[in-house]
Amino acid sequence: GADLVYDAATLPALAALLGKLLNGGARHALIASTERCQETIQAFEAALAAEGLGWRVPDLPPGTWDFALSWARFCPDYAACGQRMRLLLVEPQQMLSARQEPSSRCCTASSPKKK
Numbered sequence: 001g002a003d004l005v006y007d008a009a010t011l012p013a014l015a016a017l018l019g020k021l022l023n024g025g026a027r028h029a030l031i032a033s034t035e036r037c038q039e040t041i042q043a044f045e046a047a048l049a050a051e052g053l054g055w056r057v058p059d060l061p062p063g064t065w066d067f068a069l070s071w072a073r074f075c076p077d078y079a080a081c082g083q084r085m086r087l088l089l090v091e092p093q094q095m096l097s098a099r100q101e102p103s104s105r106c107c108t109a110s111s112p113k114k115k
Contacts, residue, residue: 005033008040011047018090019051028091030058034075035084054096058089 004014018029035041048054069085 004031005040005044006036008043011040011044012050015044015047015051015053018048019053022053022090022092028089028095031055031086031088031090033086033088035086041086048090049093052093053090054093055088055090056096058087060087 005011021029033041033044045055068087
């Protein structure tokens, strides 16, 4: 899904839906999100944790973010959002624990950055 993480009131329902899908056989979910407010991101992380889910930044081939961001400028609120986008790979927490801790890496028009 894209741009689903912006209204804190809807995040528990979104996390519950993702939990049903991921516990029903789906391997992972990809969420593309514009970072507008750190509190909303934290609320999404809490909602995921309540469902036994977590997230990580997926490994992408070189140049993938630059290509994706070349299309992002067509989004209606691109300028207002400071051009900060995240791609989150959501998985059950036990799968994440076997890999790595969630990263807060996000992307800007130049290149991926770690916060």
